[in-house]
Amino acid sequence: MPLDIIIGTQWGDEGKGRVVDLLSARADIVARYNGGDNAGHTVTVGDKTFKLHQIPSGAIHPNAIAIVGSGVVVNPASFLAEIDMLRKNAVEINPSRLRISHAAHLITPAHRALDKAQESARGKGQIGTTGRGIGPAYTDKIARTGIRLEEMLDLAGFRRRIENHIEDANQILAGLYRAETLDPQVVADEYCASAEQLAPYITDTSALVWEALRKGQVVLAEGAQGTLLDIDHGTYPFVTSSSPTAPGVLTGLGVGFGYIGRVIGVTKAFQSRVGSGPFPTEVFNENAERLRGTGSNPWDEFGTTTGRPRRVGWLDGVLLRYAVRINGLSELVVTKLDVLSGLPVVKVCTSYRADGKEYSELPMGPTDLSPFEPVYEDLPGWEADLTGVRSWSDLPRQAQNYLERIAEISGVPVCQVSVGPEREQVVDI
DSSP states (O other): OOEEEEEESSSSOSSHHHHHHHHHTTOSEEEEOSBOTTSOEEEEETTEEEEESSSOGGGGSTTOEEEEOTTBEEOHHHHHHHHHHHHHTTOOOSTTTEEEETTOEEOOHHHHHHHHHHHHHTGGGOOOOOSSSHHHHHHHHHTTOOOBGGGGGSHHHHHHHHHHHHHHHHHHHHHTTOOOOOOHHHHHHHHHHHHHHHGGGEEOHHHHHHHHHHTTOOEEEEOSSOGGGOTTTSSTTSSOSSOOSHHHHHHHHTOOGGGEEEEEEEEESSEEEOSSSOOTTBOOHHHHHHHHOOSSSTTSSBOTTTOOBOEEEOEEHHHHHHHHHHHTOOEEEEEOGGGGTTOSEEEEEEEEEETTEEESSOSSOSSOOTTOEEEEEEEEOOOSOOTTOOSGGGSOHHHHHHHHHHHHHHSSOEEEEEOSSBTTOEEEO
16 A cells, blocks of 8 residues: 655645544554644544644554654653643553654754744744744754664663753853753753653654555655745745655655655645745735634634644635645645635635736745735635535535635645534545
8 A cells, every 4th residue: 555645735734633633544554754843733533622743643543553753853741741641531552552763853951942042033033933942953953963762772871962962052052142051960860751751662663664565554644834834845934944745754754755645735725824934815804813713612723832823814826836746746635614604705816926927836936925916816705604514515616616726726636625623524525
């Protein structure tokens, strides 16, 4: 069986978690390949809402083995807290159901302190990091000074590495940022305690995934964030520090090209992002409040990790086509169609205009979108409440037209649409 990949087509927060949850019912392995606890997936099952930041959301299904790949950076404290949360909610988690790559890197308190100090030093040029230490952890990884999880298996050596790491970071915190320093021994004690708990989960996950694919098992790759936050192909510098695009799956899990099957893009029926950076189709005032919601339920537009209200706007077809190209998407899942119910007109951006010219494709990627004005197409809205719809024929014709137009604009078919946060609130197309 192939390796199927779930990709966010926007700036993250597209609702990938519920798509992964849906497809995990048929998966043998669900594998996370990038990012850290700066992102989150929300899955609603009955009266329970699970918010997961590092453990793959597919772990909620009892049949799936959850794998955290080498492309992930791991915060031990929050990782162990997620294990406890799942167990308290009757989800079985043990080393036979959850494995972490020996080559994944650790996030430390020094990384978090550096992240906050660096962001503060940027002043008005802040990029909107979560302060979770993700950027500094990846910086250490690329600089070849990072600490990998395999080092936890030698507690004496691990303690020395942590102490030296904190001492080195203290010099930067105090000398460059005039920030508060950390106690190396306190951090080492905490991380050695975490190491003892995490050690049974650490293994060569690349070999596990490869062996599963060779046996014909189903592997589902789940990433954090979205295409427009990719370190190479996103709205740089307002991006994350890893590769949430489809090519990042291969390095983040340690597998080759030969097993790739479906590459499924997840897009909201509108656009959203958290933090700073360009957003050509952003809306404000009552339109923003209408799309964002109040925060009273998990379907509203507030960050799973940060709780920050998301910026919202109309669906951007130019950026969607870009995501299709960058990832080689085979199909789309559209989420939150129900949020658009009651709008008399639904807008979709079909191209950009700048200096008297119209662009259907980005001339130089998405880094600088400030010169561009979105060109909109107005589509008729619908009044019906969609949350009870379960079949294509029961969708209002206007909603069907909107989904068909998304498929035309993107160039790939829409295979499913969600009409609410619950598992069963999905319409196959």
